Amino acid sequence: MSAMIQSLQDNFSRQPVAPGGDYVHQVREKAMKEFLNTGLPGPRDEYWKYTRLRIFAKRTFGLPQENAITGSDFGIKNLDAIRIVFVDGLYSPALSDESAFAENGIRLLADALRDDSGLAGGLLPQPDPAIHQFAALNRAFQDQGVVLELAAERELPRPLYLLFHSQKTGQDTASHPRILIRSGAGSKASVIEHYNGEEKTAGFCNALTEIDLASGAQLTHYRIQTESDTAFHVGSLFARQAEDSRLVSHNLSLGGRLARTNMQFELMGRGAELVLNGLYLVSGKQHIDNHTLVNHRKPGASSFQDYRGILNDKARAVFCGKAVVHPDAQQTVATQSNRNLLLSHGAEIDTQPVLEIYADDVQCSHGATVGQLDTNALFYLKTRGVPEDEARSLLTFAFAEDVVLRLENQTLRNAITEHLIGRLPEMKNTDELVTT
Amino acid sequence: MSKNNILLSINKLSVSIDDKPILRDLSLQVAAGEVHAIMGPNGSGKSTLAQVLAGREGYEVSGEVSYLGEDLLDLSPEERAWRGLFLAFQYPVEIPGVNNVYLLKAALNAQRKYRGEAPLDAFEFLTVIQEKMKLMQIDESFLNRSVNAGFSGCEKKRNEILQMVVLEPRLAVLDETDSGLDIDAMKIVANGVNTMRDPERAIVLVTHYQRLLDYIKPDKVHVLADGQIVRSGGPELALKLEEKGYDWLRQEAVSA
Numbered sequence: 032m033s034a035m036i037q038s039l040q041d042n043f044s045r046q047p048v049a050p051g052g053d054y055v056h057q058v059r060e061k062a063m064k065e066f067l068n069t070g071l072p073g074p075r076d077e078y079w080k081y082t083r084l085r086i087f088a089k090r091t092f093g094l095p096q097e098n099a100i101t102g103s104d105f106g107i108k109n110l111d112a113i114r115i116v117f118v119d120g121l122y123s124p125a126l127s128d129e130s131a132f133a134e135n136g137i138r139l140l141a142d143a144l145r146d147d148s149g150l151a152g153g154l155l156p157q158p159d160p161a162i163h164q165f166a167a168l169n170r171a172f173q174d175q176g177v178v179l180e181l182a183a184e185r186e187l188p189r190p191l192y193l194l195f196h197s198q199k200t201g202q203d204t205a206s207h208p209r210i211l212i213r214s215g216a217g218s219k220a221s222v223i224e225h226y227n228g229e230e231k232t233a234g235f236c237n238a239l240t241e242i243d244l245a246s247g248a249q250l251t252h253y254r255i256q257t258e259s260d261t262a263f264h265v266g267s268l269f270a271r272q273a274e275d276s277r278l279v280s281h282n283l284s285l286g287g288r289l290a291r292t293n294m295q296f297e298l299m300g301r302g303a304e305l306v307l308n309g310l311y312l313v314s315g316k317q318h319i320d321n322h323t324l325v326n327h328r329k330p331g332a333s334s335f336q337d338y339r340g341i342l343n344d345k346a347r348a349v350f351c352g353k354a355v356v357h358p359d360a361q362q363t364v365a366t367q368s369n370r371n372l373l374l375s376h377g378a379e380i381d382t383q384p385v386l387e388i389y390a391d392d393v394q395c396s397h398g399a400t401v402g403q404l405d406t407n408a409l410f411y412l413k414t415r416g417v418p419e420d421e422a423r424s425l426l427t428f429a430f431a432e433d434v435v436l437r438l439e440n441q442t443l444r445n446a447i448t449e450h451l452i453g454r455l456p457e458m459k460n461t462d463e464l465v466t467t
Numbered sequence: 468m469s470k471n472n473i474l475l476s477i478n479k480l481s482v483s484i485d486d487k488p489i490l491r492d493l494s495l496q497v498a499a500g501e502v503h504a505i506m507g508p509n510g511s512g513k514s515t516l517a518q519v520l521a522g523r524e525g526y527e528v529s530g531e532v533s534y535l536g537e538d539l540l541d542l543s544p545e546e547r548a549w550r551g552l553f554l555a556f557q558y559p560v561e562i563p564g565v566n567n568v569y570l571l572k573a574a575l576n577a578q579r580k581y582r583g584e585a586p587l588d589a590f591e592f593l594t595v596i597q598e599k600m601k602l603m604q605i606d607e608s609f610l611n612r613s614v615n616a617g618f619s620g621c622e623k624k625r626n627e628i629l630q631m632v633v634l635e636p637r638l639a640v641l642d643e644t645d646s647g648l649d650i651d652a653m654k655i656v657a658n659g660v661n662t663m664r665d666p667e668r669a670i671v672l673v674t675h676y677q678r679l680l681d682y683i684k685p686d687k688v689h690v691l692a693d694g695q696i697v698r699s700g701g702p703e704l705a706l707k708l709e710e711k712g713y714d715w716l717r718q719e720a721v722s723a
């Protein structure tokens with residue numbers, strides 16, 4: 032048994048009593064068994080072909096502990112939002128807008144489990160633990176997290192900003208945040224999940240999100256992952272959409288030594304629309320893996336996916352995007368695009384866009400590209416006096432820009448732009464050259 | 468012509484790509500205050516000359532090029548730009564995501580920095596650019612678009628000339644800036660070029676059409692064929708080419 036599993040088992044036996052009593056306790060026990068049955072993905076696991084967990088399997092992670100909070104302005108500044116902040120894996124009432132919870136259908140997970148232990152099983156049918164062992168692991172530790180339940184026709188007045196922040200003064204812990212979003216018919220909301228780590232934090236964050244959209248519900252969901260480049264991050268997201276609902280998912284994977292997201296979407300009704308907008312940026316020895324699966328199960332739904340990646344140094348990224356059009360799903364529109372920019376010879380991308388179509392009246396397209404900076408554009412900029420390094424950074428930023436421009440929230444868009452500019456060293460002088 | 472008046476001196480320049488010779492032993496002197504026109508058949512090497520002068524890599528180059536007394540071939544493209552060399556591209560490059568007007572500002576300030584001048588702030592720059600845009604009859608909406616992205620052929624050419632009049636180069640090389648322009652647009656472009664004429668500056672125009680030279684009177688006209696300058700003369704040479712085509716020169720070369 033690996034050191035990591037050992038430490039997780041140890042955490043499991045020592046974790047605080049389940050909120051919500053026996054039923055939740057039983058769900059946790061069962062989930063832990065399921066996790067242990069499957070174990071960590073190994074080399075023969077086809078869903079993890081390009082992502083090996085060796086370096087983390089040897090590490091140990093403790094239970095979250097209450098630490099002194101060293102700041103009051105963690106996360107994205109000046110964001111007009113309902114904030115809920117978790118520091119080093121634990122809810123921080125001092126940094127959260129508790130007064131806004133009740134009127135907006137927001138509860139902490141622990142409170143929600145106490146009200147309704149049935150939530151322990153999640154909002155959606157449980158994914159196969161043989162494939163989604165990290166989702167099972169999250170269920171086994173469920174305690175910290177947020178439940179948002181929007182009544183029909185309700186509109187969340189401000190975005191819900193969920194910040195999971197790791198301080199460098201903290202220990203290397205395993206945390207398992209759990210976010211459940213149930214949107215009633217015709218409701219409207221925007222939710223920002225932000226996983227952020229200070230430099231050199233090296234914990235394991237294993238987040239899970241479930242989204243259930245009733246007919247006509249609209250949700251803009253941001254997943255922003257800016258963990259430190261020594262951290263280990265796994266994010267699972269499962270969504271189900273009824274007819275005429277609209278889900279926009281922005282997935283920005285920017286941090287982590289090793290980060291993996293699994294996102295799965297079930298389009299269950301006519302007129303359902305799904306937009307997947309993704310960006311990953313890896314440098315140094317980072318490894319980021321994004322898996323998406325879109326199931327078109329009913330006729331007349333559409334999905335549009337655009338994921339872009341920028342890879343530098345000796346970093347590696349994996350993109351596996353699959354759209355399945357089931358036999359029932361006539362008049363499906365599904366597009367999928369994955370473009371990658373390789374900035375160094377040492378970087379590596381494995382990209383697998385997959386379309387499986389079992390219906391005949393569909394409009395589908397997919398494609399993946401791997402390229403380098405456009406030498407013509409580079410030369411053009413240089414002839415205008417822009418130095419080589421700046422010109423490279425500028426064009427790199429321009430590559431990411433379409434994805435960034437799709438972020439509707441302007442404060443967020445600026446924050447991401449700033450992050451990218453900080454990551455592209457020569458951008459500092461040229462930030463006003465970009466069109467945002 | 469006194470020696471220290473020479474801005475650009477090309478001496479026996481040979482250029483090839485993958486062992487395929489494109490320019491052969493080409494020599495050309497351009498003095499301050501002059502306008503030179505380079506004409507010649509398709510594929511004769513005009514753009515290659517322009518691109519090599521601007522510093523494009525990927526060619527095997529021999530010979531000497533001096534610009535303002537420095538070895539031009541030793542400088543990077545950006546260093547050439549800072550020293551006042553400007554190339555208007557035959558095919559301007561589209562750069563989605565890079566802002567047109569800010570690129571211009573960065574370009575201008577990079578030059579100013581090289582000359583030890585203070586950078587223009589946003590307001591000062593706007594004053595400069597607005598005047599130049601009026602001159603080039605370019606719409607303000609242009610300011611916030613990405614460099615050449617989605618521009619029509621004519622807009623791209625005008626954008627090149629706008630860049631030129633803002634940057635006020637010592638040596639401007641214009642590669643077929645007149646191609647694809649209607650007569651009105653050509654007059655605007657010619658007007659932009661003429662405002663640049665100055666005893667301190669020089670302009671090299673690559674063109675296929677005598678018509679441009681009705682608006683911009685050249686001091687010298689050269690014919691480039693098969694990688695060599697086969698004939699040089701005054702403006703009358705362009706008129707003769709218009710009338711007789713290039714075959715006339717080829718035949719002369721054969722019979723000589």
Ligand SMILES: Nc1ncnc2c1ncn2[C@@H]1O[C@H](COP(=O)(O)OP(=O)(O)OP(=O)(O)O)[C@@H](O)[C@H]1O
Nearest residue numbers: 484489507508509510511512513514515516557643
């Ligand atoms: N990158 C390249 N690789 C191979 N051959 C090239 C390359 N660039 C130019 N050439 C060749 O060099 C020759 C000269 O091309 P160049 O573009 O300089 O001609 P030009 O005189 O500008 O023609 P035009 O009037 O059509 O613009 C042509 O035969 C062209 O095919």
Ligand SMILES: [Mg+2]
Nearest residue numbers: 513514515557
């Ligand atoms: Mg040409």
